[in-house]
Amino acid sequence: MPTIKDVARESGVSVATVSRAINNSGYVHEDTLKKINQAIETLNYKPNETARSLYNKKSKIIGLLLPDITNPFFTLIARGVEDTALKHGFHIIIGNSDQNPDKEMSYIETFQLNNCVGFISSALQSLSIDNGTANIDMHHVMLDRIEEGVATVEANHHKGGHLQAQCMIDAKCNHILIISGNAQYSSFNKRLESASSTLTDNNISFDVMSVPDIEQNLLSSMQTNKYDGVICCNDMCAIQVMGILQSNGFRIPQDVKVIGFDDIQMSKSYYPSITTVRQPAYELGKVACENLINLIQKKDIEEHVVIDVCLIERNSTRSV
Numbered sequence: 001m002p003t004i005k006d007v008a009r010e011s012g013v014s015v016a017t018v019s020r021a022i023n024n025s026g027y028v029h030e031d032t033l034k035k036i037n038q039a040i041e042t043l044n045y046k047p048n049e050t051a052r053s054l055y056n057k058k059s060k061i062i063g064l065l066l067p068d069i070t071n072p073f074f075t076l077i078a079r080g081v082e083d084t085a086l087k088h089g090f091h092i093i094i095g096n097s098d099q100n101p102d103k104e105m106s107y108i109e110t111f112q113l114n115n116c117v118g119f120i121s122s123a124l125q126s127l128s129i130d131n132g133t134a135n136i137d138m139h140h141v142m143l144d145r146i147e148e149g150v151a152t153v154e155a156n157h158h159k160g161g162h163l164q165a166q167c168m169i170d171a172k173c174n175h176i177l178i179i180s181g182n183a184q185y186s187s188f189n190k191r192l193e194s195a196s197s198t199l200t201d202n203n204i205s206f207d208v209m210s211v212p213d214i215e216q217n218l219l220s221s222m223q224t225n226k227y228d229g230v231i232c233c234n235d236m237c238a239i240q241v242m243g244i245l246q247s248n249g250f251r252i253p254q255d256v257k258v259i260g261f262d263d264i265q266m267s268k269s270y271y272p273s274i275t276t277v278r279q280p281a282y283e284l285g286k287v288a289c290e291n292l293i294n295l296i297q298k299k300d301i302e303e304h305v306v307i308d309v310c311l312i313e314r315n316s317t318r319s320v
Contacts, residue, residue: 002043010039062292063111063119063138064094065104071236072264073281074122077143080285081120088293097123099182111138118292120285121145139295143288146186151295153288153305155279157187161194163277163311164231164259169202171257171317173229176206177221179214179241181233188233191261195231211237218244228256229317235260235267238274242316257317272315279309 004022008015013032021028021036028036039045064081066074078094085092093114095107104123111119118139142152168176178195181188192208199206207225209217211233218241221227232238238260242252250256252272260267263278284307291301 002045004045006043007036007039007045010043011035059115059117060090061114061116062090062092062289062296063107063114063116064092065097065107065111065119065121065123066094067097067099067123069094069096071234072266073234073236073262076264076281077122077285077288080282081289082285084286084289085293088289090293099123117296120288120292139292141288141292141295143284144185144187151291151301151303153284153291153307154187155284156306156309157190158194160261160277160279160309161191161196162198163309164191164261165195165198165202165204167259167275167311167313167317168229168231168257169199169204171229171253171319173257174204175225175227176204176229176231177225177227178206178208178231179233179237180208180210181237182211191233214240214244219248222250222256230256230258232258232260235262235264235274235276238276238316239266239270242270242272242274252316253318259317263312267312268314275314275317276312277309278312280307283307 004015004018008018011018011032012035017028017032018036021033062085064078066078069075069078078092082092093111093116095103095110097104097107104121108119116138118141120141120143122143122145140150142150142154144154146152146154165176176199178192180192183189196206196208207221207227209221214237222245230238230241232241238258242258245256245258246252252258258274260274260276261279262281263276267274267276287305287307291305294301
């Protein structure tokens with residue numbers, strides 16, 4: 001791999017001159033600058049970003065903290081962040097929190113140690129927010145999570161919960177099970193609140209179950225309560241629910257209708273294909289990254305960005 005010394009040798013100038021040119025830290029004659037740029041292109045020289053950030057006190061590295069990148073929804077968010085970061089000359093460091101507050105704070109410390117100039121988080125739980133982020137000297141954008149005073153990009157979860165409930169109503173469901181996500185995340189709370197309100201306003205009976213209870217309680221609850229519709233907190237949950245039900249003789253959608261949330265890639269290829277609410281994961285990552293870069297560059301941003309969602313109707317709720 002070529003070094004700054006190789007660039008200096010190729011362009012016939014000193015290492016100090018090359019350093020001034022690369023870091024824009026002093027005068028370099030136009031003709032000399034052309035020689036240096038030509039040498040950089042010829043050698044395919046890539047400056048050491050860590051060294052440059054230490055020299056300039058300004059890095060080109062940002063952190064990305066996610067709950068679990070194995071979830072396809074967060075994989076697409078990460079791609080949106082990465083593509084946008086690279087377009088603006090930044091690189092990213094990704095951490096998976098596994099919804100563990102200690103792990104979250106450990107990754108934030110890692111971002112600091114690697115001289116990240118800012119980070120995007122879709123993982124922080126209230127414990128780590130209260131104890132840590134207020135004292136961190138980094139620009140910060142929350143993605144799909146809300147914290148007062150912190151720039152946020154999220155989907156319209158109130159609308160999403162309403163769309164899920166209305167879909168069940170339109171499908172003539174009379175007794176519905178709502179499976180809710182982690183109550184520490186505002187996104188799941190907003191969906192649950194909106195779906196519950198919509199069902200109540202339409203005199204539809206419903207019960208609520210949390211994700212950790214699915215494996216142990218779903219089947220017995222379905223047999224006891226005779227639910228004819230299940231609203232799931234995300235598509236991964238919907239896939240799990242449909243797998244358990246179909247393995248135990250329930251027909252979807254004839255016996256039970258199921259709706260998810262996110263519209264991950266496998267939702268349309270699962271059998272039966274899954275009705276869901278689409279939140280644009282790539283767009284969420286892209287906008288969050290653009291806002292963080294604008295903060296870094298001291299530009300004005302909209303502090304709370306809400307991105308629209310829509311219903312994608314497929315076979316898991318259609319009448320046969």
